[in-house]
Amino acid sequence: MKSIIQVKDLVKKYPDVLAVNKISFDVYENEIFGLLGPNGAGKTTTLEIMETLKPMTSGDVTVKGMSIKKHSQKIKEIIGVQLQSAGYFTELNLREIINIFADLYNVKIDALTLLDKVQLKDRARAKVTQLSGGQRQRFSIATTLVHSPDIIFLDEPSTGLDPQARHKLWELIEQIRNDGTTIVITTHFMDEAEYLCDRVAIIDEGKILDIAPPCELIDKLLANGFKKPRPKKEANLEDVFLSMTGKGLRE
Amino acid sequence: MYSEYNNTTIQQYNNTMMKNDIVIKKYSNFRGLIALTRATIITSLRNPTSLFFNFFFPFIFIVIFGILGQGDIKYSVALRNDSLKEGILYEVIKEIDVIDLIELTDEEIDDQLKKGQISTAITIKKVEDIGLSQNQVMERFELEIDSSLASPEYASTISTILNKVVQDINNPTISDEMKLVVVDETYVEGRKYEQIDFILPGQLAFALFSNAIFGLSFSFFSMRKNLIIKRIFATPISKWSIVGAEVIGRLIISVLQTLLIVVLGHYMFGFYLAYGVITVIQILALAIVGSIVFLGFGFLVSCISKTEDSISPIANLVLMPQLFLSGAFFSIDFFPKFLQPIANNLPMTFLNNSFKMIAFEGVSFNEVLFPELLGLLVWGIVVYIGVVKTFKWE
Numbered sequence: 174m175k176s177i178i179q180v181k182d183l184v185k186k187y188p189d190v191l192a193v194n195k196i197s198f199d200v201y202e203n204e205i206f207g208l209l210g211p212n213g214a215g216k217t218t219t220l221e222i223m224e225t226l227k228p229m230t231s232g233d234v235t236v237k238g239m240s241i242k243k244h245s246q247k248i249k250e251i252i253g254v255q256l257q258s259a260g261y262f263t264e265l266n267l268r269e270i271i272n273i274f275a276d277l278y279n280v281k282i283d284a285l286t287l288l289d290k291v292q293l294k295d296r297a298r299a300k301v302t303q304l305s306g307g308q309r310q311r312f313s314i315a316t317t318l319v320h321s322p323d324i325i326f327l328d329e330p331s332t333g334l335d336p337q338a339r340h341k342l343w344e345l346i347e348q349i350r351n352d353g354t355t356i357v358i359t360t361h362f363m364d365e366a367e368y369l370c371d372r373v374a375i376i377d378e379g380k381i382l383d384i385a386p387p388c389e390l391i392d393k394l395l396a397n398g399f400k401k402p403r404p405k406k407e408a409n410l411e412d413v414f415l416s417m418t419g420k421g422l423r424e
Numbered sequence: 425m426y427s428e429y430n431n432t433t434i435q436q437y438n439n440t441m442m443k444n445d446i447v448i449k450k451y452s453n454f455r456g457l458i459a460l461t462r463a464t465i466i467t468s469l470r471n472p473t474s475l476f477f478n479f480f481f482p483f484i485f486i487v488i489f490g491i492l493g494q495g496d497i498k499y500s501v502a503l504r505n506d507s508l509k510e511g512i513l514y515e516v517i518k519e520i521d522v523i524d525l526i527e528l529t530d531e532e533i534d535d536q537l538k539k540g541q542i543s544t545a546i547t548i549k550k551v552e553d554i555g556l557s558q559n560q561v562m563e564r565f566e567l568e569i570d571s572s573l574a575s576p577e578y579a580s581t582i583s584t585i586l587n588k589v590v591q592d593i594n595n596p597t598i599s600d601e602m603k604l605v606v607v608d609e610t611y612v613e614g615r616k617y618e619q620i621d622f623i624l625p626g627q628l629a630f631a632l633f634s635n636a637i638f639g640l641s642f643s644f645f646s647m648r649k650n651l652i653i654k655r656i657f658a659t660p661i662s663k664w665s666i667v668g669a670e671v672i673g674r675l676i677i678s679v680l681q682t683l684l685i686v687v688l689g690h691y692m693f694g695f696y697l698a699y700g701v702i703t704v705i706q707i708l709a710l711a712i713v714g715s716i717v718f719l720g721f722g723f724l725v726s727c728i729s730k731t732e733d734s735i736s737p738i739a740n741l742v743l744m745p746q747l748f749l750s751g752a753f754f755s756i757d758f759f760p761k762f763l764q765p766i767a768n769n770l771p772m773t774f775l776n777n778s779f780k781m782i783a784f785e786g787v788s789f790n791e792v793l794f795p796e797l798l799g800l801l802v803w804g805i806v807v808y809i810g811v812v813k814t815f816k817w818e
Contacts, residue, residue, distance in 0.1 A: 224658055225658075226654065226657055226658060246451065246660050247660075249658065249659060249660040250451060250660045252658075254655070254658035256651055256654060256655055256658070258651060259650075259651045259652070259654065259655040260646075260647075260649075260650025260651050260652050260655075261650075261652060261655070262463050262467055262652065263467070263646070263650075264466060264467040264470040264471055265463060265466060265467065269463075269466070272459070273459045273460070273462070273463055274659065276455045276456050276458065276459030277456040277459060277460075277656065277659040277660070277661050278659055278660065279451055279452055279455055279456070279660075316655070
């Protein structure tokens with residue numbers, strides 16, 4: 174596996190708190206890499222430093238061999254960033270916003286083709302405020318794909334979505350990976366990480382507790398003699414919910 | 425088609441970057457700047473509130489005052505009995521379209537002035553002649569104006585007209601007697617002073633200030649709060665382009681406002697433009713200068729406001745007093761004495777005065793306009809120092 178991002182001894186200190194405490198990890202090319210952790214664990218801070226949006230206190234991050242300390246502008250040209258709650262121009266429609274992002278990235282694209290990819294072609298003339306939660310997240314992801322980046326960063330993309338919208342989003346994320354893009358995602362939903370991620374890093378209080386593929390982490394826990402209090406059934410409540418309400422999108 | 429083509433070029437470009445770490449295609453900020461400017465303008469033109477305040481609100485005033493001030497209205501000015509009824513000053517005042525000279529007894533005049541039934545009484549007196557050369561003397565006159573405080577708005581308008589007349593007679597005759605003829609001709613042609621000539625510059629200054637302070641502060645604040653700016657930071661464009669786009673976009677809207685208000689004012693209500701198209705161009709140049717200063721107030725308001733709800737009160741606190749104090753409705757000469765120095769030094773007053781000078785006095789960008797421009801410049805420096813000190817991206 175070839176690594177595309179290297180994080181080395183990364184530290185981020187705020188005046189009153191040590192948000193990231195000397196963490197190191199690699200992200201491999203074309204994988205879906207998950208940063209897991211409870212709220213306030215340092216996931217978003219780590220992600221925003223990798224996205225060149227926040228300065229670091231010490232350590233280094235290289236993206237495709239370029240250090241973000243020196244080449245932040247060049248790095249911005251090859252990454253796509255989805256923020257936790259980014260807004261978009263309120264008076265502009267989806268197609269117009271995509272075209273603005275195309276200009277911001279100096280590329281020429283067909284906005285409708287891109288909107289079609291995230292199943293929003295029929296909403297091209299809508300404004301962002303008229304979209305449902307799931308549509309908004311898919312649109313947000315579309316803006317990260319405008320310049321066909323090598324890596325995209327997704328910060329808690331499924332927060333606030335219903336199960337149907339979540340599954341749709343997962344399909345989209347897998348499809349983007351299958352197109353050859355590396356994906357770094359943060360989440361605090363373990364089922365999401367288990368479903369999507371090739372490898373996950375579990376972060377708490379600014380430190381990485383472990384990095385491995387989800388099934389390896391589960392096996393490790395079981396090998397240590399862990400047992401769920403109740404025997405696991407073949408299906409869970411979400412399966413019941415989806416089988417009763419269907420997988421079709423509600424928006 | 426486009427997208428496929430570009431995917432490959434980007435891929436090639438990335439590969440090159442990976443191997444050599446050299447960028448072969450230089451990123452252009454300009455294209456992004458244009459896109460963001462377009463976004464600013466479209467956003468502003470699609471927003472009903474900003475559309476209303478930028479274009480319709482000032483226009484409503486202009487229409488109302490334009491209709492009120494159309495031709496039919498004449499200001500009665502009483503000519504006192506001991507006044508001269510000949511000489512250049514008398515002839516010129518008599519020729520002014522909107523002034524109707526009436527003759528009453530002194531008691532009637534004083535009584536009606538007190539009641540505000542007439543707003544102005546004048547007396548023309550002759551004072552010592554000036555000898556220009558051995559054979560030529562120039563007559564000199566004194567104009568006494570009694571204004572009624574019971575009818576300040578009319579009195580102010582009349583006073584402005586009369587002062588303008590005196591100014592125009594005086595100006596060119598100081599050294600060259602030939603110029604007196606020129607002035608004469610100007611009056612024979614009959615330059616008309618109408619209400620619109622007083623109202624429009626003030627409303628234009630207000631519209632520009634309103635666009636700058638409300639438009640910019642709301643848009644910049646919401647771009648910050650809704651993380652639009654943060655999202656744009658994640659693209660390769662330089663962050664100053666975001667501010668640049670906001671400024672250029674607002675200035676383009678200012679130019680549109682100015683053109684609309686001036687052109688409609690001219691064709692619908694006969695707003696006087698001393699040198700026609702040249703005057704319009706001068707007004708546009710002045711509008712841009714004024715707007716740059718006013719945009720500073722917009723940035724300042726957006727940076728010192730803690731919440732979106734506090735923008736409007738703060739912006740109104742800056743804007744509304746100026747609407748009344750800048751001489752947009754009433755001449756500053758009729759304000760209480762203690763208020764006059766304040767009113768005379770407001771940024772909107774400087775712009776309002778400059779518009780008036782350019783539009784109906786035909787003043788160009790020269791020493792006459794200089795004090796007003798200097799006033800604007802000082803405000804600009806002060807406010808932009810404030811912007812630099814309070815500026816924040818997030």
